[in-house]
Amino acid sequence: MVPASRVLDRNGPIADGWQRLADDAPAPAGASVLVSFARLKNEHNALFATAGAVGVDIGGDVELEELEPLLPRLGLIVVRFATMRDGRPFSVGRLLRERYGFTRDLRAVGDFIPDQVLFLLRCGFNSFEVGPNFSAEALKHSVAAYTVWYQRGVERNATVAEMRLAKEKA
Amino acid sequence: MYIYDDFDQTVAKQRVAEFRDQVDRRLKGELTEEQFRPLRLMNGLYLQLHAYMLRVAVPYGTMSVAQVRKLADIARKYDRGYGHFTTRQNLQYNWIKLEQMPDLLADLASVQMHGNQTSGNCVRNVTADHFAGVIADEVEDPRIVSEVIRQWSTFHPEFSWLPRKFKIAVTGAAKDRAAVQWHDIGLQIVRNEAGEVGYIVFVGGGMGRIPVLATKVRAFLPKQELLSYLEAILRVYNRYGRRDNIHKARIKILVRDLGPEEFTRQVEAEWEQTRHTGINLPPEEETRIARYFTPPAYEAITEPVTAFEDAKKKNRGFAQWVSTNVHPHKAPGYAIVTISLKPIGGIPGDISADQMDAVADLAERYSAAEVRATHIQNLVLPNVKQADLLAVWQRLGEIGFADANAGLITDVIACPGLDYCSLANARSIPIAQRISERFADLDRQHDVGELQIKISGCINACGHHHAGHIGILGVDKAGQEFYQITLGGAGDETAATGQLLGPGFSSDQIVDAIEKVVGAYLDIRQPNEPFIATYRRVGPAPFKEKLYGTR
Amino acid sequence: MAKPDTGPKVLTGNLLRDGATVYYTGKDWSLYVTDAKVAATPEEAEELRKIGAAAYAANLVIDVNVVDVQSTPDHVPAHIREQIRATGPTVRRDLNKSMSPE
C-alpha cells in the first residue's frame, strides 16, 4: 500500500522522524514534534522543554519577524503551498536561508508538483512532503532539468554572468 | 543584435527537453490538466476556440533575418501558413497541435527563439521601443538593459509563480514608444545631473478591468543597481500581492491598496537589505551585452539624397508613404521604415509565411539584416538608406504591405477577439476591417491625420483600448456583440486612460458611430490640431452630442 | 431567479492531443456539430456532463462544456461564440470547416 504522504529529498525518499501534532494533542516527551505556528507562539517554552525537537508548520503569508526569535531553537520549518500556483513559499524559503540564517531542515508541503522542485531547492528547501501521486521519478528529472542559471540561488551557484567572466579570464 | 553564447544555448536546449518530457507525461496522463496548464502557459501555449495557440517571444521586438525565415517555416510546417503579431511585440500561431510542440520548440531554439514566459504568472517577455538604437533622441539603446532583464527573468527561481502576470517595458528616449506607464514596471533610461545613466522607475501600471497608470517610485536608479531593485519590487509583490481574487492580483492593486508611499517604502526597505548581496550584474557583463548592440557601420552620406528627393516629387503615392511610414534616422542619409501590417480590409497584425520571407529578404538586402515588431502590430526595417526607399516601397507594394497609413485612422490595433480567443465577448477583427474600409480613401485618412483606434474583444484589453485615442471595447449584451467607445486614451509619455463615452453600439452601428466621432473632431479642430489634442482641449461633450444628441 | 435551463444541448471540448474542437456523438467525438448527440431534457444534459467529466479525467478532451443549440434539425449552436467554434474564424472563411461532414 502507498502511504498517504512521504518525505523526499533531491535524491528520493528519506526517513521522517517528525510527528505532526494537533493543536490539542499533548507533546510526547523527547519526541520530534511538528506544530502549528499558533501553538508554537503560545507554548514555545513548554514545547522546547518537553519535546526532543520542535518544528513548525507555516504558510506563505507568515510574518518572518514574528518567527525570528524562535528560529535558533527550531529543527524543522514546513512551508505550505496553498495551491501549486502559490509562489510565496519560494520567497519565504530564500528569506529564511539568506536573511535569517536558518540552517536546519526546510520542507515544502502542499500541492506543488515535481516540476517545481528544482526551483524550491534553489530557494533553500531541502525536503518535500508529498502525496501518493507525486512521482519520485519525475522529481529526479526536474532536479536535473537545468545545469546553468542566470540568477544566484541559495546554493550560491556561479551565475551565467560569472561563468562567462571566468571563461574569458581562463 | 544579441546572439546566444553556449550558456544561453544550453538553457534553451534544456528548456526544450524539459517541455518534451512534460508533454509526454501529460499525454500519458501522469500530469493532470490542472498541473500541466501552468507549465504549457509558461511555454506560450494556450487553448483557444479552434486549437492550441502558441505565442512566440520576440524579446524587445528585435528579430534577425534567419529568425523571420524560421518563423515562416514554422507557419508552414506546424500551422496554416500564417502568424499574427500582437501588441506585445510577439508572434502568435493559431493552429498548433500539442503533440507537435516539442519539435516546434526545438525548431525555434535552432534560431535562438522560444515561447518562454509569454504567458503565465511570471515575468513576461520584456518589451522596448521599436525604434531602439536608430533614433536620435535616445540616452541609450533600451535593448541592452532589456536583454539584461530577459536573462535575469528567465526561469527565475523565486519569481516564477507570481500572483499574476508581470510585464516590464523599457524606453531609452523621452518620447515614449514603449508605453512604459502602462506596465507593471516601466523603465525610462535617463541621465542625471552628474551625467550618469540610470532609470526612472514606474510601477503598477496596467490595463484590464481596472486601468491604472503607473506610479513613479524612483526618479533615478543608478544603472548598476537595477537587478537588486527589480528583485526588491518583485519580492514585495510575490509576498503581499493578492492571490485570493484574480481581478485584484496585479501589482497595480497592491500599489493602490498600500498607497504609493507605503509601497515605495517597503520596496526601498527590502532593497536596502539586498542591494549589496551580489544580485546586481557585474559591469563587465553589461559591457559584453552592450557590444551586441553596436550600430552597424553607416556609410557617410550627404543629404539631401537627390534620387530620393526626386522620387518623392515624381511619385505622389511614394511621397505619401514616406510622410507616414518613414521616420528620421540618427544617421544622415538613412531612414527607419514602418511596414504597415494593416492593408485596407486586412486583419491587423496578420502575415503569411510568404510575406514573412519577403520581409526577411528586404531586411537582408536593405536593412542590416534586422526586423523589428512593434506594439502597434506593425514591422520595422530600422536601417534603410534613403536611396533604397523607393525600391523597398515597390517591393512592399508587391506583397500588399505598402499602405501609407502608419499612425493614421486605418492603422487600427485589434486583438484576435471572438474569431479566435476563448475569453472574448465580441469580435474585434471585423470591426477593424470595416473601419479600415470605411476610411480607405488615402487623402481622407491623411486629412484626418494622426489617430489611434484600438480594439479589444473583452475587458482583458489585449487590444489596448484604454490607451486608444478612440478605444473600442467588445461586450456581450444578452448574447449579442456590442461595442463601447472610449475617448482620450494615450500610450505615450502623455499616457492617459480613455473615458467611456456612453451606451454601446451594435456591430451594425459601431462603424457609423466612429465616423460620427471623427466628424465631430473635423468640425471643431483647429488648424494642425491632431485628434487627441482636440479631445484634450474640448473634452467629451461635443463628441457625446454628435453621437447621442442633446438630451 | 434564473429560469430553468431546458433547451437542447450538446457536449463539446477540444482534443488534448491536437486541440481540435470536437462534439460528442453518443459513441465518440466528431469534428462536426451536426454529428453531436442532442440532449433534449435536463436529465440528458446531466448525462452528457458526466460523460464529459469522464472524458476529461481520461485525458481525452479538455475545456469540456455542455452548450446550448437551436431547436432545429441541424442544431446549430445557440450562441455566436459556439457558432464560431463550430466552424472557424469568421475572418478566414478559407480555413473554416462546415458544421457537418461533406
Ligand code: SF4
Ligand atoms: S482582449 Fe479579450 S478577446 Fe482580445 S485577445 Fe485579449 S482576452 Fe482575447
